[in-house]
Ligand SMILES: NC(=O)C1=CN([C@@H]2O[C@H](COP(=O)(O)OP(=O)(O)OC[C@H]3O[C@@H](n4cnc5c(N)ncnc54)[C@H](O)[C@@H]3O)[C@@H](O)[C@H]2O)C=CC1
């Protein structure tokens with residue numbers, strides 16, 4: 001199996017810096033290099049000692065046998081173009097983008113000579129930047145690999161072993177299926193959070209500032225999600241347009257049914273749905289997929 005002992009990280013924000021921290025701890029013999037197009041981020045990553053920070057993408061990838069692109073989805077093509085001529089023969093190139101089909105197509109187009117294996121660690125927070133990362137972010141979380149027709153078997157096995165070393169559970173999935181699943185479980189929920197927080201803010205004039213003052217648990221949870229990186233989420237919605245629009249269509253129809261139930265004093269419909277959703281929450285908690293474990297890791301294991 002390929003030994004991934006020289007890893008280059010392009011983009012040193014939340015996810016790139018978390019990979020650097022986790023790989024530094026889990027793979028002590030490996031060499032880590034990194035580049036970010038933002039000079040302030042490069043300076044901060046160097047201060048934190050996350051990786052050997054260099055001044056160009058070319059220098060970062062020259063000796064690497066694994067390159068991971070950790071930039072917003074809309075910047076993947078530019079990042080791939082910046083490394084393409086400088087890759088070592090046989091290098092594996094992966095990414096961490098939250099949407100997969102369009103990113104994978106671009107990586108395969110731009111990096112036709114590299115061994116491309118797209119990936120998505122389904123773990124994160126609402127924060128950004130190199131200070132926000134932490135070593136335990138991926139522990140016990142899923143990392144979904146979406147190999148294309150050109151991905152080779154040994155590269156897939158090597159990347160699987162890399163993410164497992166960082167503590168992740170690895171699943172292999174078709175990229176379009178990934179995008180549909182994540183539209184339902186992550187992308188549309190973020191859009192709903194952005195919408196409700198925007199609506200509440202617009203209503204502040206009517207409610208005389210009391211929305212924010214009396215914001216209860218549910219609304220506070222939405223404000224956390226709606227504080228996520230604007231650039232990153234703009235890119236995700238534009239990249240996963242079809243699956244997001246299909247899911248929104250279904251959501252709109254279901255919302256109309258609830259609207260009608262409320263208007264018609266149809267308590268039975270409301271009770272049926274709320275009972276069903278409460279069972280779903282219990283199932284998630286039992287599977288250990290709620291955020292408590294990650295929050296615990298963030299609070300107790302910064303580093
Ligand atoms: N934030 C989260 O919770 C999660 C994010 N992701 C995905 O990870 C990727 C990175 O997200 P974050 O780390 O949260 O973002 P971030 O904003 O913390 O970091 C992204 C970094 O990429 C740099 N960058 C942008 N274009 C570049 C280029 N062409 N070359 C080099 N550096 C460049 C930026 O300067 C920035 O420092 C995104 O594709 C996102 O969809 C995946 C899982 C979770």
Ligand SMILES: O=C(O)C(=O)Cc1ccc(O)cc1
Pocket residue numbers: 097098121122123124125126186225
């Ligand atoms: O902070 C949260 O609740 C998240 O949902 C983080 C997150 C954001 C994007 C991803 O692709 C995966 C995880």
